[in-house]
Amino acid sequence: MKNSQKKQNVSGADLGVLLNTPAVPMRQPRTTRTTQTIGQILAAAERVFAEAGLAGATMAQLAAACGLPKANLHYYFGTKEALYTEVLQTILTLWLDAADAIHPAASPRAALTAYISAKMAHSRTRPYASKVFANEVLHGAVHLRSYLGLELRRKVDEKAVVIEGWITRGLMDPVDPRHLFFLLWAMTQTYADFDAQMAAVLAVPSLGSADFAVGEALILRLVLRGCGLGHDLKGTDR
Amino acid sequence: MKNSQKKQNVSGADLGVLLNTPAVPMRQPRTTRTTQTIGQILAAAERVFAEAGLAGATMAQLAAACGLPKANLHYYFGTKEALYTEVLQTILTLWLDAADAIHPAASPRAALTAYISAKMAHSRTRPYASKVFANEVLHGAVHLRSYLGLELRRKVDEKAVVIEGWITRGLMDPVDPRHLFFLLWAMTQTYADFDAQMAAVLAVPSLGSADFAVGEALILRLVLRGCGLGHDLKGTDR
DNA sequence: ACAAAAGCTGACTAATTGGTCAAGTTATTT
DNA sequence: AAATAACTTGACCAATTAGTCAGCTTTTGT
Structure with missing residues (x-):
């Protein structure tokens, strides 16, 4: 618990192949190797925590x-x-930026479309991150x-003002902005x-990009x- | 692991108050007490598993x-x-019936309204059940x-046919029925x-019935x- | 070149936990 | 009223697990 040292890494090539690389010296600048190792640990931990949860994941699993x-x-x-907290933190920073599309100058239609698209991209490319977050909130x-009550709340409050602005300007129908975010x-x-x-309901082994598109x-x-922006919806997006 | 006995219970009154009721004899027919005890354990376990997950919950917690x-x-x-499997099973039986509102004779509008209302009622009255299920799927x-791939899939397939029937009859816009269920x-x-x-975003200690209503x-x-059934929507339900 | 700092690791430990069991109590059967 | 079956429980155990540490190697500073 008294950790305040620097950091170190293991080159992805050296490692992944042989698990028991026996004391192979690897010339590399310290900080580079360190940050690489830490990134590697965090990436692996994200997957393990997503699959097993904080309590379910063991240090042995995480190490392996x-x-x-x-x-x-x-x-x-x-x-x-x-380590878990660190994983969570990494996810949050990734998270908060998605709402940038929602700003007063944008049109509601374009902003919501961009936001939904960005969030779906996250679900597709970083599913483990989403699961770790979901697991945490669930429990x-x-x-x-502090994140939820301060940073996230601030962000949502800020975006709610933007949406309410659109509503008063008659650009979209009135909806509760916060609940819209929840949904x-x-x-x-x-x-x-x-x-x-x-996947089980669709009887496929796993979701494909087509499923995400639908x-x-x-x-x-x-x-x-729902927001009264659907006028020119082209054809059936079934 | 070789359990094949009968069952027994502890009267709710006797119990809840004093945890260490010391060997108080309680005259009651066996089966009644048994089923009561089992129900009590399952109810408590639902809460504990919801809060801690399968791995996070300890037998000591569950017992307490x-x-x-x-x-x-x-x-x-x-x-x-x-015990966990039993809790899960209890939830599933509760789950499957909610979709009964969706049948060919009903109007899409009435059916979807009833279904949404029923599902929201579940979230309000049995939040722990929902969390246990969510945790399980998440992991x-x-x-x-087997449940997801057989019973649930069958049910969804069945309801998908109903919805597709409505669509071909022109009663609602074309949407992918399965993805509609997912959403x-x-x-x-x-x-x-x-x-x-x-609760954190809304800055309240916990969700109230007003939040559920909104x-x-x-x-x-x-x-x-979204399904083209919104024509006569009365006022702003903001 | 050498000392100090940083990084790495196998082996160990204390604590927790799921599960067992033998000895008891209560209810049911005959 | 036994005899038996069902239920209850504290005490115990083997296995797992988070965390430690001493000693090693590699890098860095001078």
Whole structure:
């Protein structure tokens, strides 16, 4: 718990292949190797935490997932919870920026379309991140209280003002902006979080990009029409 | 693991108050007490599993939550996983019936309205059940594979036919019925699963019935309009 | 070139946890 | 009123797990 050292890495090539690379010296500048290793640990941990949750994931699993000895993870992060918190933090920074499309100058239609598209892209490309986040909120968000109540709330408040501006300017129908966000998050993230259910219902081994396309089109349709922006909807996006 | 006994219970009154009721004899027919106890364990377990997940919940927690000694739970359910599976099963039976509102004779508008309302009622009254289910699917649905791939899939296929019938009869716009279900589940269950996030964003200690009402109205609006059923929407349901 | 700092790791440990069991109590059967 | 079956429980155990540490190697500073 008294960790305040620098960092180190293991070149992706050296590592991934042989797990027991026996003390192979690898000439590389320190900081580079360090940041690489840390990134590698975080990436592996994201997947493990997504699949098993904080309590379900063991340090042994986490170590195996990135091909490093257990003690190494403790060297960099101290405790399992600290590593988890770090993973969570990485996700949050990735998260908050998605709403940038929603700003006063944009048209509601373009802004919502861009936002939905961005969120769906996240679900497709970073499903583990979404699952870790979902798992955390599901279990009471004890490691996220401050983020949710401060940063996220601020961001949502800010975007709610933008949407309310559009409404008063008559650019879209009146809807509760905050609940609109809740539903947007739910609809887009469900394609990452509940993929197992969808795949089972659709009788496919896993979701493909076609499934994401159909989902995105339907979300877009519900949201745009729901906000009174659906006039020129072209054809059936079935 | 070789459990094939009968069952027993502890009267709710006796129990809840004193945790250490010391060997108080309670005259009651056996089966009654048994089924009561089992129900009590399942109810408590639902909450504990919702809050901690399968891996995170300990037998000690589960025992404390229903005020019974640990060995007692093992007597009735054998293993933690068996108890978990039982909890899951209880939820599923509760789950499948909600879609009954969707049948060929009904109007799309009435059917979808009833379905959304029923699902929102579930989220309000049985949030723990929803969370246990969400947690399970999130972690790959290993304990639900057969349910998802057989019972649920059958049910969805069946309802998809109904919806496609409505579409070909021109009663509603063409949408992919399965993805419509995915979004309906996502939107309604998010009010149970992600309540912590919502409460934080709304700056309230917990969601109230007003929040559920706003959410339900918005879901209804998006879905009905999205399906081309929103013509006579009365006023702003903001 | 050498000392100090940083990084790495196998082996160990204390604590927790799921599960067992034998000895008891209560209810049912005959 | 036994005898048996069903239920209850504290005490116990083997296995797992997060975290530690001493000693090693590699890099960096001078």
